[in-house]
Amino acid sequence: MLVDAPGISRLLGVFGTAGFALALTYTHPALASFRPWEPGDPVPVFSRLLPASGPRVVEADDGQLVDADPVLAAAGPASAVEASLTVGAPADPIVAALASRPPGVPTALVDAGHRGMDAFYRKLALAEAGQGIARASQWGDSTIAADGITSTVRGRLQARFGDAGPGYLSMGMDPRWNVRQDVVVTPHGDLSTVSLMLGGGGGRYGYGGIASTVPAEGYVSVTGPKQADGSRLVMKHFELWYQVGPPIVEGEGGAGAAEGAGAAGAAEGAGAAEGTARGDWWARVGGRGVGGGSSASESTGDRWKLVDDPEGFTSASAGAGASGPVTMYGMVLETGGPGVVWDALGVVGVGSRSFTQHNRSHLTNQVSHRNPDLVVVMLGGNELGLPVLGKGDGGDYLPYYIDAVHRLRAGAPQSSCLIITPLDQGTRDGGPARSKPNLARAAAVQQEAAAQEGCAFWNAWSAMGGDGAVVRWSSMKPPLAWSDLLHLSSAGQDIIGQMLADAIEAGFSDWTARGGARQPMPTPPAPAPAPAPAPAPPAVRP
Amino acid sequence: MLFATFDYFLFLPVVAVVHWLIGSPFGRTSWLFLVSLVFYAAWDPGDTVALLAIVGISYIFGLVQRRAPESARGLLLAAAAVCLLGPMVYFKYTRWVMDTLSVFVDVTVPERHHLPIGISFYSFQALAYVIDVRRTLGARSRGEVPKHPLEVESNPIRFATFLLFFPHLVAGPILRAGTLLTQLRLPRRLDPEDVSYALTRLATGLVKKLLIADVLRVGVVDSMFADPVRFGAFETLVALYAYSLQIYCDFSGYTDFAIGSARLFGFRIPENFDRPYRALSVAEYWRRWHITLSDWVRDYVYYPLGGSREGRLGPIQPYLNTYITLVILAVWHGANWTFVLYGLLHGTAVSINRYVKRAGWSVEAPSFVQASWRWALTFHFVVLARILFRSPDLDVAGSVVEQLVHGNWAWPRYSLHAWVVLALGYALHASPPDWATRARAAFGRLPAPVQGALLVVAGWLCVQYGPGDSLAFIYHDF
Secondary structure, X not given: OHHXXXXXXXXXXXXXXXXXXXXXXXXXXXXXHHOOOOEOEOOOOHHHHOOOOOOOEEEOOOOXXXXXOHHHHOOOOOOHHHHHOOOOOOOOHHHHHOOOOOOOOOOOOEOHHHOOOHHHHHHHHHHHOOOOEEEEEEEEOHHHHOOHHHHHHHHHHHHHHOEOOOEEEEOOOOOOOOOOOXXXXXXXXXXXXXEOOOEOHXXXXXXXXXXXXXXXXXXXXXEOOEOOOOOEOOEEEEEEEEEEEOOEOOOOOOOOOOOOOOOOOOOOOOOHHXXXXXXXXXXXXXXXXXXXXXXXOOOOEEEEEEEEEEEEXXXXXXXXXXOOOEEXXXXXXXXXXXXXXXXXXXXXXXXXXXXXXXXXXXXXXXXXXXXXXXXXXXXXOOOOOOHHHHOOOOHHHHHHHHHHHHHHHOOOOOOEEEEEOOOOOEEOOOOOOEEOOOHHHHHHHHHHHHHHHOOEEEOHHHHHOOOOHHHHHHOOOOOOEOOOOOOEOHHHHHHHHHHHHHHHXXXXXXXXXXXXXXXOOOOOOOOOOOOOOOOOOOOEOO | OOOOOHHHHHHHHHHHHHHHHOOOHHHHHHHHHHHHHHHHHOOXXXXXXXXXXXXXXHHHHHHHHHHOOHHHHHHHHHHHHHHHHHHHHHHHHHHHHHHHHOOOOOOOOOOOOOOOOOHHHHHHHHHHHHHHHHHHHHHHHOOOOOOOOOOXXXXXXXXXXXXXXXXXXXXXXXXXXXXXXXXXXXXXXXXXXXXXXXXXXHHHHHHHHHHHHHHHHHHHHHHHHHOHHHOOHHHHHHHHHHHHHHHHHHHHHHHHHHHHHHHHOOOOXXXXXXXXXXXXXXXXHHHHOOHHHHHHHHHHHHHHHOOOOOEOOEOHHHHHHHHHHHHHHHHOOOOOHHHHHHHHHHHHHHHHHHHHHHOOOOOOOOOHXXXXXXXXXXXXXXXXXXXXXXXXXXXXXXXXXXXXXXXXXXXXXXXXXXXXXXXXXXXXXXXXXXHHHHHHHHHHOOOHHHHHHHHHHHHHHHHHHOOOOOOOOHHHHO
């Protein structure tokens, strides 16, 4: 051993120093963040030798994920704030009827007074009877920007009530997010796109929060969804949503209306003569020209081109002529019904406060023109770090959130409304992966907002499993959440989409059983404290 | 127990200090045997059954061969191969084979088996021991001098420690029996230089694993392979570059831990990597990547097949041997058709390298321009072939290729942190090798308390800028 003395001495010196340094972190609270272990955590080394515990999900023979331990899946809420959230008691017959989709936790809609979904359920009942279209529009962030959850809900409802088409499609998109999986949207030419998130565009971002300036001779073509037999869905209704105005000034993204200006009558744009003159637009369905005209105008405003084509078409396109660029918002493609349309209006990075970027009357007119039967708001995932959420019960966040709901509902006050919480998100900031701390508060605030606004509420966070869910979902094979702990994988999105569709259908069954269709329509909520919407300009009909 | 954890940094120094405080060499070996068992059982105590079975079988076959006549040794070797590789084949390949067969005939596909961790590594090492004993005894019986002489180990504890030694037990390096058994038989000592060297390797492993591999895995790679259709062409390409760096830093980081840990007990175990992404040909890549596995398949598969000699099939024979060797090497990683294709792809590339060299088209001392394009071609071949290596199935691999070809070229969504790590990682890979040597030398000159403090700082940096969790090493799955 003597020959090894220098080596052992060095060994003891190194690890003794390291041990001393680590021990120092326990001597003063200011050093607590440097501690490698806290009392109460698993005991290092020895805990490795004990059997592992925790919820497990296993893959069944049919490929479905099932609970290895159903008792754990039915475990109660993890925190006091979580306990304050209404997710539907297990004894609730609606919850009991929901399908088990592990690792998700069956979660019903919370609809105080059973009226929050009334308008939409009425249209669903009509669609089921072969009459009309039930239109839902869902606003959100990256959670739905890739149409993951919304595509599942759309598919489920269209399978039961009928496929009324893909609905509203933004003309341009963030190319990193394939906004819709079911339709092929192909831009031709170098589109200049502004969005609610990136700014620019004078506050005019269209129905989907995205506005694109199509260059001269550029265009966008859309091919409709494929059906089970491989053929394309035949659509009979087309709309082009576009902007008119004075010449486009460089850097303003193709629009010039300032916050608070009326949609049809604002006379802004002074000095615009130095910009690029707006050009002529054109539209085709099924290869046939269905209209065209100038997008030049003295003032900035919005226009729509509506086409009803009894022959039907499977593709459509719209673009700018040689005379100059045209700013376009999107297209609507529908079959004419009966059935369901579920618009996915996700913009990466947005939160409830982002909607203040919209020219308020512009947004109101856009929503008014689309006139959805159901406004779905799924926001907040990008606002979990807001200081207002970190204070107390997070109640200071409520006005921000309600303001966004007001802005979205102002154009369709008679519509139903559904508020969905953000999904669970995690962080690895200086420690093991865990859920972000403010999710329970955000969910509680949003539930309160739903109650105040007469909206239905669905707690997607609880449906995932609440605190720690995203960590569990990301560690599954195949992974149900990306390892960034922010986004769900396709498989995870599908589970959430299925659970949301379960909740909507269960709510519809309950509404039907209660004789909802025989009840008078609920009174629209009191007008939002916002400027009265300017009258929408007349739609251009062929 | 994962290397890059607080648990391991408590476990290792205690085990090392106790080891050196034990006076007798055999006592030290017994201690290593005991703690290695504990280390392995920390994953799953049930897995020790398979491990001890492999230890017992190879030990017995070693003894039996020594006493058996030469004529029976070939049969014994075949029996040993079946017994030693049987559990690995059963756990790893049964479901895949039956699943493939079920396409053609009506067979029941069994449930997916739990794969004992490290079984691919220790099974190969155990078989190598039996083969080397057989070759040594065979050469001596013919009156020849064995190329890699190996004496049969009769001490069961020493033999078990050779296979179980915890630094290399779970993911290699795959040692030739002579490398470690010889050192176990000799007295060992610990110099201060050994401690300094070990610390630099441990710190290097920590940084490679937590600050590079895991950051890229969490921030770039896993998301893309979980959902390739949601990523554009540029994002996919960057994710593939990131994956190549991730798997290198993950596995070579593991090797750094293994070499550093072993050095604290006075053992020298071989390197497993030699900056593989600097290779100018795919054949050279395999001489720089997972060197001990490449050597294993060369010695125990490629050479027995005939190596580069022309056999019954004439000039085609070496190419066939290359294909067989590389497919076996690839399928060793997992039971999946993606690995078969991966092996075939690399077999084709190595065969092209060989053909070009044999035809005299290859330049021995390439100019900078020639070297550059050869490097670029080799590097991108390796990066793109990893689509098959990483994808869980051919559908996902197809989706990744589809996105590469048809996806958009918008700027990737990866964080600045991930970009910085990606750039720094490749920059370090490209740095002159003597930088690391000089850094180690400089570290070795520091007083022990300063070394200890630097180790704590390295650990703290990894906690602050790593992903927070200690994620499993990729090669633990193999």
